[in-house]
Amino acid sequence: MRERLARYLPCLEWARHYDREAAGKDGLAAVIVTLMLIPQSLAYAMLAGLPPVTGLYASILPLLAYTLFGTSRALAVGPVAVVSLMTAAALGPLFPTGSAAYAGAALLLALLSGLLLLLMAVLRLGFLASFLSHPVISGFISASGILIALGQLKHILGIQVTGEHAFELLHGLLTGLPATHLPTLAIGGSSLVFLFLVRNKLSGWLQAIGFTPRLAGNLAKAGPVVALLLSILAVSLLGLADAGVRVVGSVPTGLPALSLPPLDLVLAGKLLPAALLISLVGFVESVSVAQTLAAKRRQRIDPNQELVALSGANIAAALSGGFPVTGGFARSVVNYDAGAQTPLAGALTAAGIAITVLFFAPLFHNLPQAVLAATIIVAVLSLVDLGALKRTWRYSRQDAAAMAATMLGVLLVGVEAGILLGVGLSLLLFLWRTSQPHIAVVGQLPGSEHFRNVARFAVVESPRVLSVRVDESLYFPNARYLEDRIAELVGQHPQVEHLVLMCSGVNLIDASALESLEAISERLHAAGIQLHLSEVKGPVMDRLKHSDLLKHFGGRVFISQFEALAELDPQTTQRAIGERHHEYSTSTLSQSARKEIDSEKRP
């Protein structure tokens, strides 16, 4: 009983062993993450097109929800750049930024993605997320980073730029350049420099003057908050707000009131696709961070329970005046490095944010938007990894194509279009590839029972038996292709009496391929050749038993290619295996193994 409950409320598990030491570590981590989260939550709310305070609201209840349901010890939930961008992209076309309708729609969006995540958890649809392939996600995040940075530059320059796509933004920035507001640029530019230095150099300098690496690192994390305070100070003292420097303005004090989002079904219908993509992207990003961090401490997370936890976090955000949230990469790493032991660190962070809203909200009135923009730019540029495109291209042109398509889609068309384009292309390329599979004639490796490609290995071929290995599941896109290739191969080997189809690479034979196999066996019969199968896998065999193929095709199903040859052409086979009797040498095999690794042929 307690077991089952603990599966849905993991907090019951870790709470039992919770002690003072863990509390200390969680507390320290919470302080550091809070200092990091304050500027980020304000900034990402601005990025999402919402009042900055909603960012703080989105960093209280959602964190508590994750503490209750989450299985990761180090994941830090809250507003993140990419999801905020997707929120803006979904709501921008529907409502004027800053309007009440816009804010209401953001709540509805969070509610929808919360419900979708719950649905995925209940129906065990977590695997849907895996259709966002690694190249697509990585391309998506890099492109989003660029798009976000471009979108924030207007705040640094203090100019008005409208537009969503890379070109529009670039054009707007160039044409707007002359109108640059110098005081804003001064603040924005200096905070950019400051934040870059803090991020990349400060920890080093602090260590140089004797701080311990750990302390130095933690202090460096507080950099953005320092930037906030300095800029607020500057604005207040120099009266820059009156000089036209755009500031956050009055921020309401007090905790968010609980309320239901506007339950507008028509609007919900419009937002559903965006909500689905936000859920999937958020889930993928969050789970991969959680898994990486868990692996470092040999802990495991339960992906399906993570769906529940993220669902809870988003529903909480929807009820408490926030917007869609998920587990953030940078923040979680900081949380982990700072020594967070349990999800309670998240609850303590929430407390920190709550205190901020209760007591320091008025402070943010004079906070320049330029500084928030600078925090965003510095944060997202670290997500941009263009090298990944080159690395992927070196490994697989098809994956690289999917990645490039995603990036171009995001930059030139839109975030949703980018993802769909990438996923669609990945699937198409896979199907195209499986529609013309690699088919190899195989022979026996001397001194072994193993059969490999005659074009790559020094193998023994039987003059009477043609051994063909098909490197693909047999299903409708390649059924006819198989017929043609087999006919070709038989044409090239007129003297053979048997053809053994080695099915080690065949993981499925669907109805279309079954038809093809029957056709192939008939045509081979006509040519006086008998078809056999070998190394058919259990699940495939179970199906074949329900078909007429085995009854009619007249051939046999051999347990292994070796057994097939041992029966159909004993002389050749025994000669090839021969060496075994005086001395069994792995070296020959390893050599051929090496030969395979060095082989450049790709028949």
Added chain:
Amino acid sequence: MRERLARYLPCLEWARHYDREAAGKDGLAAVIVTLMLIPQSLAYAMLAGLPPVTGLYASILPLLAYTLFGTSRALAVGPVAVVSLMTAAALGPLFPTGSAAYAGAALLLALLSGLLLLLMAVLRLGFLASFLSHPVISGFISASGILIALGQLKHILGIQVTGEHAFELLHGLLTGLPATHLPTLAIGGSSLVFLFLVRNKLSGWLQAIGFTPRLAGNLAKAGPVVALLLSILAVSLLGLADAGVRVVGSVPTGLPALSLPPLDLVLAGKLLPAALLISLVGFVESVSVAQTLAAKRRQRIDPNQELVALSGANIAAALSGGFPVTGGFARSVVNYDAGAQTPLAGALTAAGIAITVLFFAPLFHNLPQAVLAATIIVAVLSLVDLGALKRTWRYSRQDAAAMAATMLGVLLVGVEAGILLGVGLSLLLFLWRTSQPHIAVVGQLPGSEHFRNVARFAVVESPRVLSVRVDESLYFPNARYLEDRIAELVGQHPQVEHLVLMCSGVNLIDASALESLEAISERLHAAGIQLHLSEVKGPVMDRLKHSDLLKHFGGRVFISQFEALAELDPQTTQRAIGERHHEYSTSTLSQSARKEIDSEKRP
């Protein structure tokens, strides 16, 4: 040179060896096919919503075109039921049936599908056709047959029924029943009975009274023409046309005038999707007939050249007042049985139809539409094979689902929707299936170097080495699933020191799966287990060489699972192989082979 020319004009090849004997056989076949084609071409034109004479036009030039370019010796091209139905479905919503615009659009449709077929031939896109899986095509043809038969019943009853979908038609027929026109029903009903008898019994009766089976069969083929003549006679003598029996009406005499279809780009855009599906369906149907017949005589056809030939036939139809055509199943079989030796039989059939148009056109004025409807019904009902659904279900529920979806789509939504639904569902089911692949722990078959599933075979397992076989290509939809399953398996085998991933079933490792493998290897390291690979295929290995996995993962790539075990756990392996030394028995293997075939387990 002549060789290359002959590839694009196969007629040059067979024409060289053409002799009187072949001519005689082709001639006889042509006479029989002509007698069969006259009623069918009139009927299918009506089915396509066009004046009957266009059916005759579509049976002259297109046949000549195929004679020039076709590679099948027996394929009979012309109007066919399914394509005529698709034509009606494509044009019906756009223009009033019988209007000049409708007929013009039919020409444009033929031109478009001709050009698309040519494009497919040039770009070698014939493989696209294989995405119409066998279950989808078979379900599509059966459902179309039912839909066509339902649509023709109104002509038998002599009532007006509008509607495209099964329910609309049924409802229309039931409500229209009281208005049944009895003279029409008399003619329609009697010809239905007559045609059924001719089709199923006549040949038997003729043989009973001493005709040779061959002659009897050929005479039976003339049945529909007899029905035509008898009904024309009846209508003329009894003046049934005035009694309200709908007749074909005046049919223009003389060959069709050559002319370009209306080149309306907007209309072309609207028709493109339909044209594409017509091309694909026509190509699939035609090629499968051609391949079956060619195999019977050990001939081969060139699918790509078939694209050219069908393209030529459709362009010819577009230029000579016809509508989309393709190779017909029944007609081709008759052509083959009647002894057609070369495509020239097609040219002679064209001549027969030309003579008909030139001299017998006036004859058809009094031909009742009810009789044409009867010919269609008798023809299409032979295409309906509902048993296929049961057979497919027995073999694969997924394929059966795709088939059922296609049939329901065709009957309830429309022909195009049906195909798209079927293809889409097939692909989705395949992706869903590959997203959670079959993963087996394997052990060594005693007395062999072969490794099989421990859950199905009596095998030897190493206590120190865990052998895992993944039965799927490793790509993004299953990358994360693999991580979870491996973690599970390791949890179940805490004592192992090595995990060998047997990749015989892995035909691709994409970038996402590569990431997963790196993650897996790291996590195994953390747990003190070393990851190795075995039986990696050449093309997959070529890619891995371009990645960092091999450098970092610290394991080895073994040529075979056996070599892996021989190195990592020699004792167990040698003990298992042991039996070989005193006596090598295939019988043990065959037993396990039999065990596999009988096995009911599906882990």
